[in-house]
C-alpha cells in the first residue's frame with residue numbers, strides 16, 4: 507500500500523510517499539519540503555494568511571516532485587493522508603482540501619492525521635527505530651509533553667507545560683538576544699561559544715515532583731539579564747545563550763528521567779524541533795547511558811515539520827488497524843486538538 511502524506515499545519519509545506527509491505531515499519535519512498543521561514547522572517551513570526559497562500563502555491567509541485575523521485579504516478583497512490591490538526595486553521599484547510607480533492611479525483615480513501623502523532627512516530631523512520639512501549643518527550647514549537655506510548659494510537663499524557671513550550675522558550679529568548687526568528691537553532695549555535703554556568707537562570711518546576719513544565723518565567727529572567735547587562739550585552743551574548751539553553755535542557759532531562767521512573771519503562775523517544783538540539787541530545791544520551799535506558803531520535807532533517815511523519819503516521823495507523831481510510835471527502839480540520847483526544 508502506498509500512502510501520500512501532506513503536512514501544512516504551520517510554516518512548512520511537506521509532502522511524502524511511504525509504502526507498507528513485509529517490513530514492520532513502512533518505508534519512506536520520497537519526501538520533499540518547502541520552508542516558509544524566510545518569508546515570515548521580516549515579520550518576526552508566522553503570518554497565518556501568508557502561510558495559507560504559500561501552502562496553496564507549493565503543495566501540488568511538491569507532490570509531483572515526490573512522485574517523480576519515487577518513480578511513481580498518481581495512479582499508484584492508495585491512500586491520501588493530511589494533517590488534520592492542531593495548527594493554523596487556514597494552513598490546515600489547504601492540506602485537507604488538496605488531499606480530499608486528490609482522493610475524490612482518484613477515487614481513493616483519505617485519512618486525517620494528528621500532527622503530534624506524526625512527530626511522535628517520526629523516530630521510526632530513523633536507522634535505529636524504537637520498539638513499543640516507550641516514554642516520549644515531545645518538544646516542539648507549540649508543545650512540550652511527556653507521554654507514555656504503548657502502541658500506535660495508545661498515548662497517555664504524563665505531564666506537559668503549563669505555559670510556554672520549550673521551542674517557544676528558545677525562540678522568545680533568542681528574540682530578546684536579537685537572534686531573529688525562529689531563533690532556537692541560532693541560540694543553540696551561539697551557545698556553543700558560551701559558558702552555560704555564566705548566569706544563574708531559573709529551572710522552573712524542577713523540584714515540583716510532577717512531570718509538568720513551565721518556561722514563561724525563564725523568558726522573563728533572560729529579559730531581566732539583558733537589561734542588567736546593558737552595553738555589556740554584546741560581549742556576554744554567547745554566555746547568556748549558553749546559560750538559557752542549559753536551563754531549558756536541565757529541566758527537560760530531569761523530567762524525562764522522572765517519567766522513566768514513574769512508568770518503569772526502559773526506552774525513551776525524543777520528537778519535535780527541539781529534539782535537534784545538540785545539548786539536549788548530549789545530556790539525554792549521558793543520563794540514559796547511566797541508567798542503561800535506550801534513547802531514540804528522529805533523523806535531524808525530520809525533527810521539525812515534514813510530510814514524511816504524516817505519511818508514516820497514517821501508514822502505521824492503517825497497518826495496525828487502529829483506523830481505516832474512508833472515501834468521505836467532506837473534510838474538517840481541528841486547529842486545537844489535544845493528542846489524548848485522538849479517538850474522539
Ligand code: ATP
Nearest residue numbers: 646647648649673690694778779780782783810811
Ligand atoms: P508544533 O509541532 O507544536 O505544532 P512546530 O511544528 O512549530 O510546533 P516544530 O517544527 O516541531 O514545531 O519545531 C520548531 C521548533 O523547534 C522551533 O521553536 C525551533 O526554534 C525549535 N528548534 C529547532 N531546532 C532547534 C535547535 N537546534 N535547538 C533548539 N530549538 C530548536
Ligand code: MG
Nearest residue numbers: 516517518811
Ligand atoms: Mg516550523
Ligand code: FE
Nearest residue numbers: 625646810811
Ligand atoms: Fe510540528
